[in-house]
Amino acid sequence: MSKIAEVKNLVETGKSKKVAAAVQESLDAGDKAQDILDAMIASMGVVGDKFSSGEIFVPEMLIAAKAMSKGVEVLKPIMAGDGSSSLGTCIMGTVAGDLHDIGKNLVVMMLESAGFDMVDLGVDVPAEKFVEAVKQNNNVVLIACSGLLTTTMPALKEAVQTVKAACPDMKVIVGGAPVTQEYADEIDADGYAPDAGSSASKAKEILGL
Amino acid sequence: MLTIKENLKEVMTGGNPERFVKQYEFMEMIMSVPMTRMKPPIGGEIVNEWGVTIRWPEGQIGSFPVHDDELIVIKDICEWKDYVNAPNLKHSDDAWKTAIAQAAAVNRKEKYVTAFMAPGLFELTHFLMRMENALMNFYEEPEAMHELIDFFTQYELDYAREVIDHIHPDALFHHDDWGSQISTFLSPAMFEEFFVPAYKKIYGFWKENGVEIIVHHSDSYAATLVPYMIEMGIDIWQGVMTTNNISELIEKYGNDITFMGGVDSGIVDKPDWTQEQINTEFRRACTNYGKLYFIPGLSQGLAISSFPGVYEAADEAIDNMSKEMF
């Protein structure tokens, strides 16, 4: 197996303790950092698809994401300053009135694995805070809002509308258990994904990437 | 006319019920036992019986465990013994008086004197160390997780002993949410490894000591876990959400387990609820899932609703369906 294929395999199976060494070996063998990163991004794509189809579950996804981040740590110093790999900054949070964050955290991991620079605002985030974060961060291309309670669906709507009023061109993606494509359309969100596995491809799709 | 209990038995055994079982009507939950869960007031914060800090911020619809680095209970799973202390289970006779009186007042011909237990084993793992850590530790530190679950299991058995000695319950209502609305948290294989043996012990113990029916709450998807539920000794799965193929489950497993729920609280239990929508939902549930091995109800894990009136409106909708279908 090539070194890159081994890295890929270790990420997919969530072997976080072994990934760093494998990435280093791959670099030593002459593989380019960008290629290794792309391979890891592709693995997370596979992991996401398997999660969407119900083949794997949250723990498998968490350990895969953890493994990827261990690999990325090795690449970071080498790729620092080389902005080419970033898809832009994405601001994410769970909307006001809602404290659930497991789904949001998974989406953060998947978007990060796909190449976005993630800014996680946490939970119970008021609509205005998303707007402030757009101003405070560079190259923000996407806002992602999560809501798990039916009672916080109006807060989701408010978040989308507040962002759109302040930054008319900003793309917003929404999700969470009670959210549907219809609801996303109704509140003028640009996109919706039913799970973390499909969130990255949806995000890229609405950004035309 | 069949008593509430007799009617339930007809439903569970595939006999001839006279009407739908109306949500929680067959369980008289004895919530006044001295080891009841501690909950913060709105706007307040408490440290509960397991040492978990729980906050209920103003403007939120419920409370939440605080899992920041400082307040999280289990800071290192390998050293869990340094962090975890089981709550006290020994209480004076005086402290038991109210619960004993409550149990004595129940007409056991009509209803089951029901013991209540929450959180469950899986929930405890994430309450003490936060969900992500718990889920990853099943992979990364399986031995420590097994030890921890054994410790919780022993606690549950000790709890059961106290409750059995004092109120002699006929039923157990036990919480443990095993999934989100579209999937289980753990793969069935992992669930089997970590939780099936533990629950077999716990539910077996209650049953050896006079409990006739075990009702387990998980308001989630959990269709793939039903064979394990049966193996553990669960008689009624309460909280079955519509994301499960309930008709198929009833068809396949009805002989061994009864399904309670079929109307998702999230859909009908809201500030602007209406009787019409609730009627429509219960009409769908009752007609699709039928009279046997099914108990119509909200998925919520107690005989309550988040918004006043919804639980009662659901009862009314079920009465209407009973009149129509029986």
Ligand code: B12
């Ligand atoms: C675990 C859980 C909790 C944990 C949360 C721990 C945590 N740190 O988040 C605890 C126990 C603390 C909790 C507390 C409460 N909960 Co809760 N909880 C759940 C439960 C069981 C699972 C949610 C979950 O984590 N799912 C797993 C993740 C992976 O799935 P997910 O969140 O849906 O996310 C996926 C997708 O939706 C999507 N996604 C999510 N966000 C986004 C965003 C974008 C942009 C995209 C693209 C995709 C996306 O991707 C994710 C990954 O695939 C659900 C039950 C259920 N059936 O869903 C109830 C549930 C959500 N909770 C509920 C309630 C009522 C509460 C409480 C009020 C209870 C209380 N104490 O009184 C409090 C809430 C307080 C508050 N103000 O928020 C209700 C909500 C009902 C309603 N009316 O809407 C539910 C539905 C249970 C029920 N049936 O009654 N809860």
